[in-house]
Amino acid sequence: MAESWYLAAFIGVTAIATFATRVIPFLFFERHTDHPLIKHLGRYLPAAVMALLATVFLQRSANWSADVPGLDALLPGLLVVVIHLWRRNALLSIAAGTIAYMTIQQLALVPA
Template identity: 45%
Template sequence: MESVPYLIAVIAVMTAATFLTRVLPFVLLYKVADHPVLRYLGRYLPPVLMVLLVIYSFKGEDLISRDFLPELAGLFSVLVLHLTMRNALVSILGGTGCYMAVVQMGIFN
């Protein structure tokens, strides 16, 4: 087992690295924050990344299989919640809750 001072130093370095990665973009890019390219990326990049994550998570799945129905229920609930409420947090929590409820209750088994 490592010594306590070593572990404290490792935690301190990880804390500093995490803090710097969160702060440096704001410190270094404050002059170009209103640049049209950054505004464009800020508007369109999050939804594009979400679509890519959905596509990647369903890659290799048998979309016709009965085992895939809980995932489809979760995806459908996210789509409905997001189209009606336009709130990402509600959509994510609702979709996760729907998926977990379907899996735990064994609705599609």
């Protein structure tokens, strides 16, 4: 019984901390949206984060010792780019890339 309360408290504190880290920047930056640094970060940071995530994904997830090195990760990555340029919908492009990657991995569509 004591473990249940401990786990509930742990989950509650974690949920509050996660929520706070998401809300505090919006509360703090609401009055500072005209600041040049905030405009600069808002313009360039999303692309930089996506480039970093793509680089880590290709390094960690691709099979670089396959017949065609990295094809198992490059194909879904290309699909994400094409769908995003076509529809301009991040959720759709990320979902399509994830589904394509998992399909390639589960069905072994790219020879190792």
